[in-house]
Structures are given as structure tokens and as C-alpha cells.
Amino acid sequence: MSSYLPLQAEVIDIDVESSNTYLISLRILDDDRSLVYKPGQFLMVSVFGLGECPISIASSPTREPLQICVKEAGRITRGILSCRIGDVRGIRGPFGNGFPVEKMKRDVLITGGESGFATLRSLIDYIVDKREEFGEVTVAYGARTSQDLYFTSEYGGWQRAGIVVGMGSPWM
Ligand SMILES: Cc1cc2nc3c(=O)[nH]c(=O)nc-3n(C[C@H](O)[C@H](O)[C@H](O)COP(=O)(O)OP(=O)(O)OC[C@H]3O[C@@H](n4cnc5c(N)ncnc54)[C@H](O)[C@@H]3O)c2cc1C
Structure with a gap:
């Protein structure tokens, strides 16, 4: 297009x-x-x-x-x-180039903050849907306050897919 x-x-x-x-x-x-x-x-x-x-x-x-x-x-x-x-x-x-997902088919650490997490959610859901192609996956996410953490209702699903999710803010 x-x-x-x-x-x-x-x-x-x-x-x-x-x-x-x-x-x-x-x-x-x-x-x-x-x-x-x-x-x-x-x-x-x-x-x-x-x-x-x-x-x-x-x-x-x-x-x-x-x-x-x-x-x-x-x-x-x-x-x-x-x-x-x-x-x-x-x-x-x-x-933009996007993430080099083919080269990432090993252990992955995904780390980001606040609104920059939107693009990482795309990557995390992609990994969840192709879970067997990746190794151990860890997500570390932070925001200024707990109200600024995005996609909180989705962390459980990521964990059930075997992804380690650590998130927080200085006020948590
Ligand atoms: C690759 C990329 C991806 C992005 N992805 C996202 C995303 O997924 N979600 C998202 O929400 N944002 C994203 N952004 C950021 C988003 O593009 C910007 O927030 C947006 O361009 C701001 O445009 P605006 O017209 O709303 O704000 P603007 O009017 O340009 O204002 C932006 C800031 O500048 C200040 N400002 C404006 N004019 C002045 C002035 N004359 N003097 C002093 N300060 C001023 C405003 O108060 C405000 O804080 C992304 C940016 C990039 C580059």
C-alpha cells in the first residue's frame, strides 16, 4: 500500500x-x-x-x-x-523497521516505561501467539504511578502463556 x-x-x-x-x-x-x-x-x-x-x-x-x-x-x-x-x-x-522478531527467537527480555509500552504490547501478544518459537520471556515495565500502568487486565494472560511479568511504579 x-x-x-x-x-x-x-x-x-x-x-x-x-x-x-x-x-x-x-x-x-x-x-x-x-x-x-x-x-x-x-x-x-x-x-x-x-x-x-x-x-x-x-x-x-x-x-x-x-x-x-x-x-x-x-x-x-x-x-x-x-x-x-x-x-x-x-x-x-x-x-519504522519493527522489532527483528526472527532474530529474537531465543530468551527475550522486554523492558519499557509508561506510554512506550504500547508498542511492546504488540510484541508481547505476538510472542504469546507464537509462544513455542521463543525461549524464556520476561517483561519488566514501569510507570510514574500505578494509575499510569497500561494493559493491567492483560498481565494474567501473559503469565498463563509462561511469560514472567514484573511491573511497578515508585508509589506501589
Ligand atoms: C515513532 C513514534 C511513536 C509514537 N507512538 C505513540 C503512541 O503509541 N501513543 C501516543 O500517545 N503517542 C505516541 N507518540 C507521540 C505522539 O506522536 C505525540 O504525542 C504527538 O505527536 C503530539 O502531537 P499533538 O499535536 O497532540 O501535541 P503537540 O501540540 O505537538 O504538543 C506536544 C507537547 O508539546 C507541548 N507544546 C506544544 N506547543 C508548544 C509550545 N509552543 N511551546 C511549548 N510547549 C509546547 C504540549 O503542551 C505538549 O506537551 C509517538 C511518537 C513517535 C515519534
Whole structure:
């Protein structure tokens, strides 16, 4: 797909991750164009009349739907987050190299902080779905406060897949 031509993506679900961060599920409306991506890549997400900004893909390519996790920062992220279910946003991409998943098929340590964890969730879910291809997997994740930890409801599933999950904040 041309990385200059935005795809139309319909907002199909919105979940709260923290006070100013939301997980948005998207469905691509252009039937004849698909988005092929790797964990670690990002999209340019646009709001008509405002512009576009880079947002990591938070979902694994092994799963549907396509998801992005957006934290309010300024004008464009506020515009993305003003969406309601059924609204349409533009997406271009994917961009970036993504994680070298083929070279990672051994023991893996995944470490990240706060909003940077969105792109790591894509990698973790990818590993969960191809668990037998990887060795021991450990996730170490931190945030300023426990309210700023994302995807807390998903740690149990990762642990059941044999992933060691350590997370925390200075206030925990
Ligand atoms: C590769 C990549 C991946 C990313 N992935 C994600 C992701 O998954 N999720 C996510 O939420 N974000 C992600 N980001 C960050 C996101 O792109 C930025 O938060 C976004 O571009 C901000 O745009 P904005 O218009 O909302 O904010 P802006 O209006 O650009 O404001 C950003 C910050 O600058 C400050 N600011 C703005 N104007 C001024 C000024 N004149 N003087 C002083 N301060 C000012 C604002 O107060 C705010 O704190 C990613 C960035 C990159 C590069």
C-alpha cells in the first residue's frame, strides 16, 4: 500500500487505559487495501483539518482488530481522542523497521516505561501467539504511578502463556 495515501479507519471500540490514555480499536474501511505490519511499527494517524502524528501500533499482527493506544499530549492527540464509535480517522503506514522478531527467537527480555509500552504490547501478544518459537520471556515495565500502568487486565494472560511479568511504579 502507498504510505502516502491515508486509509480510512473506523473507530469500533474505545477502552480507557488511564486518565488521559485510551486504547482505540479500528476497522479499515477500504476493502481492497490491507495493512501488513510487524510488531514495533507505527502509523501516521490523521484528523481531518488538524493534521497527523505518529502513533505506534499497539496490537499484534496475529490478532484483530488493529489497535492504537493514544495519550493526550496536544492538538492532534486531542483530536484523535475526540472520536466516538463510528467516527473515521486516517491512517498511513506502517512506518519504522519493527522489532527483528526472527532474530529474537531465543530468551527475550522486554523492558519499557509508561506510554512506550504500547508498542511492546504488540510484541508481547505476538510472542504469546507464537509462544513455542521463543525461549524464556520476561517483561519488566514501569510507570510514574500505578494509575499510569497500561494493559493491567492483560498481565494474567501473559503469565498463563509462561511469560514472567514484573511491573511497578515508585508509589506501589
Ligand atoms: C515513532 C513514534 C511513536 C509514537 N507512538 C505513540 C503512541 O503509541 N501513543 C501516543 O500517545 N503517542 C505516541 N507518540 C507521540 C505522539 O506522536 C505525540 O504525542 C504527538 O505527536 C503530539 O502531537 P499533538 O499535536 O497532540 O501535541 P503537540 O501540540 O505537538 O504538543 C506536544 C507537547 O508539546 C507541548 N507544546 C506544544 N506547543 C508548544 C509550545 N509552543 N511551546 C511549548 N510547549 C509546547 C504540549 O503542551 C505538549 O506537551 C509517538 C511518537 C513517535 C515519534
